[in-house]
Amino acid sequence: MKRLSDRFLRRLLVAVLVLVVVDRFVPSFLADAERNRYESDQLFRFENSDLFSLGPLVSYLREHPRGTRPRVAFFGDSIIWGYFVRPGETVPAQFQRHSPHVRVFNFGINGFQTGSAHLIAKTIIGSIDTAYVLYMRNGADSMLGSLIPVDEQDIATYRLTRPDHTERRLQQALGFWHLYTDAYRLQSALFGTSTRQQFYLHKRDLFARILGRETGEGLKPAETPDPDRALRHLTVDVGRADTPPSEQEAAELKGTYWMHWKFANLATMHKKRIVFIELVNHSDSMPDKVRLAFNAMLAPYVTFVRVAVPGTLTVDGQHLSPVGSLAFAQMLLRDAPPLVTDEP
């Protein structure tokens, strides 16, 4: 019995020792993986368009407020994420391809609402230079409370799930165990999603790779016969009122469009650039007068753009085709370029 007990004790000790040794290498491995995913030329978007990698990305950006290049973030729903198109053919990817001097992050998630974009932008505004926001409804995903830092007012305003502070503090106390505390960040950095989601999405590729056959989505963009022609088919409005509204009018606008105002304030307070994109027949629409007034009030940091995309540049009447995505990206670069210096 004592021999059995000694054997079990030895096994337990060996297991602990192995974990301790492996754990020593986790921080440097994580740093390399995150640098590779977030700072390299690798196209970035959330695999499977889920929230899994949102928390790790926000943590990374907050810990590294300055990257190797100015940072541009795209917020939006499946249109920004790139439903129906390959990762290399999305709007953010095309934007990245045509402006290699910035680092583009595709924060698009299916069903995303503008409230979610606002909450995320709040936490990372110090770490990005420009944000493009495809404007949707004011709501926010209730899970954000447990994924990113939020305050009590946000929890009340957006009815978020209250974060579990006790569990979070206990996890922080375990901070010496990197394999445990950095598990999510490791998976996000390596796969852009959870390990099981990665396995599920790419199981055919995985088996093919094991068998020695090349597969892949092919990140080369589709051939665009005449990208400039596609760009001409977009209807874009970035006007501003000749004179800013009066104080009373401004107060009324701020009250009625409180979400726009709160969000836009982030840009003006931090001297960053935010471009709000209203997609005709998709986004909640804003009267022309209001849009022009906001552009006058919030220049040069904030721009409200209205874009109409013809059906020929979409896959299903809503989601952009590869040509449509390229035209959209080119339009943004032409009419609402990003902030690339400290001063606008």
Next chain:
Amino acid sequence: MIFTDVRFAVLLLASWLSFFAAPVRLRTAVLAGWGVVFYAIYAREYLPLVGELILVAYLFARGRPDVVLALLVAMLFGRFKLGADLTGLSQASATLAPTAIIVPLGFSFLAFELLHFVIEVRRGRIARISLVDLLAFAFFFPCRIAGPIKRYPAFLEAVQTAVPSTANVYAGLVRILTGLFKKVVVADILALTVREIEYAATPLHLWKVVLAYSVQILLDFSAYSDLAIGTSRLLGIAVPENFRWPYLSPNIQEFWNRWHITLSSWARDYVFTPSGRQLFKTRLRSSPTAIAALSYLATFLVIGAWHGLTPNYLLWGLYHGLLLTAYYVYRKSLPAWVATSRVFHSRVVHVAGTALTFFLVTIGWLPFLTDFSRTTRFMRIMFGLSS
């Protein structure tokens, strides 16, 4: 998942230390205390209700239904006349959608354990009862989430005889790791395939989803049992095994001896056997087949309802009741020379029986996957009766 929370690990460590530090006679009090703490952390709003259910079970076991009635009247009076909710139901319901039913954490398992306790006391098989022991039994947190369904005398004995040992810690940790592997690495990946039911429309796709679910449900459920058994083992307390390679069963009767063992044995002891005995006292005594059929159907309707009082779970229960009845009739009508032949006991027949049992059980999982109307539609597609 509760078992992977740091909070749960801290709770387990604290309970382990205090359990073995306390004198043996106080162990149940220690477990009861930590069980209450567990409920307070993870299901605070249900704590008053669960506490009262346990008290009701205790009073019934003590033969004091008059006190139970008085308490119920007092609670109703307090609720409707004084606005004081002693059950905590209004607080619990505030967190739920208007049409949701209030169900405390692990309620199905708790309910069966309390029923077992009351019945065994009334039968005279449990002599010494104490409220503290009952609280320890009912609130035992490793088994509170998803079973296994324990038996009171065996549990108390295990608590009294538990010893801290490296062997228990090692075995418990290995069991926990096994459960985590099954759940996190395999079952949760299969769950992603199972989600394809939302858009599966061809027979092949539906079969793929249903097969994935068949494996997923076993791994998921047995993983929770592993976690519960492993956590209990850390405390030196043995709780019953719940799964024993059920998909290797050569017939449906054996399947129910291996699948969710604690539930099927509970149903056998408190539904099947008593209903069979009662039916034997009636005119049906001359028809053992009818008795068996009615007992199986009653038992499995109860098991179906235990999973959920919805048409699809009742359908599933009825399905298994009919399968067992059919197997009973088949065994009864099998000629003796066939039943004793070498061919009948050969490996080929065994494998064929196992495959058939797996097939029948697998298609039976469809009501668990989707609602009643879609179950029938998918069945037709899977068997080529509809496009």
